[in-house]
Amino acid sequence: MIAVLDYGAGNLRSVANTLEEVGAPYELVRDADGLRDPSKLILPGVGHFGQMIRALDAMQVRGPLLNLILKGVPFLGICLGLQALFTGSEEAPGLAGLGLYAGAVRRFPLTARVPHMGWSNLEPVRPSRLLAGLGPQPHMYFAHSYYAPVIDATAAACTYEVSYTAVLECGNVFGVQFHPEKSGDLGLQIMRNFVEL
Numbered sequence: 299m300i301a302v303l304d305y306g307a308g309n310l311r312s313v314a315n316t317l318e319e320v321g322a323p324y325e326l327v328r329d330a331d332g333l334r335d336p337s338k339l340i341l342p343g344v345g346h347f348g349q350m351i352r353a354l355d356a357m358q359v360r361g362p363l364l365n366l367i368l369k370g371v372p373f374l375g376i377c378l379g380l381q382a383l384f385t386g387s388e389e390a391p392g393l394a395g396l397g398l399y400a401g402a403v404r405r406f407p408l409t410a411r412v413p414h415m416g417w418s419n420l421e422p423v424r425p426s427r428l429l430a431g432l433g434p435q436p437h438m439y440f441a442h443s444y445y446a447p448v449i450d451a452t453a454a455a456c457t458y459e460v461s462y463t464a465v466l467e468c469g470n471v472f473g474v475q476f477h478p479e480k481s482g483d484l485g486l487q488i489m490r491n492f493v494e495l
Contacts, residue, residue: 300324300493301336303363303379305353312479313342313376319486322493333362338492339371342479343378347403347444348390350378364396372470374492380466380473381446389444398471401447410459412443418456418464418476426453426467428474428491436484438464438476446475 300317304310304326317324317340324340327333341363343350354360367373375383384395387403395403406412419435429436445462448455454465456475466473472492478485 299336300338300340301327301333302340302342303354303359304328305350305357307342307344307350309342309344309376309477309479313340316479316486316489317493320490320493328357330358330362333359333366336366336371339363339366339373341373341375341379341382343376343382344441345378346389347378347381347387348393350382351390351393351395360396367398367471370470372492372495373472375473377442377475377477380463380475381444383466383471383473384446387444399449399451401449403444403446405444407459413441414443414458415441418458420454420456420464422454424453426465427495428465428467428472428488429454430491432484432487438478438484439480440476442475
């Protein structure tokens with residue numbers, strides 16, 4: 299069963315609909331008890347970094363979530379769910395992220411119109427299981443004002459004033475800055491790829 303963290307994210311219903319569309323059984327999880335033995339983990343996210351991290355801590359799932367990831371359970375972070383994997387974010391200074399990857403999530407430069415909203419090309423930088431079958435530069439739907447840095451685990455970047463991580467993939471850890479649940483058939487394929495890992 300796929301555990302979908304339900305901390306009140308606005309895109310939760312869309313993510314659930316997408317999982318139903320690809321025929322994947324899932325369960326909405328609101329506390330640590332729901333993380334006893336999931337086959338996979340999904341952390342959806344829209345809104346504010348601080349609100350998400352505080353909600354996860356209030357649910358007391360930070361430790362169990364990290365333990366499952368470190369044990370090898372496949373994890374997919376969507377939008378803020380990807381950003382949560384880093385040390386922290388300029389959106390909530392002083393509040394620690396999950397810290398699986400070093401580096402801070404930053405706001406786009408003042409010269410950029412924010413949020414970065416709409417369809418943009420992915421720029422693959424290495425082979426990716428998550429992007430299998432999607433073609434050389436798939437279009438995805440983005441909606442965000444903050445971005446994660448390009449790191450060794452970056453599988454695809456996107457450029458909006460600066461280059462940033464659009465797809466993160468390292469072992470059992472996956473993250474996407476865009477919204478597959480709003481990206482049509484290609485987004486469905488990404489969710490299917492994750493479900494079939």
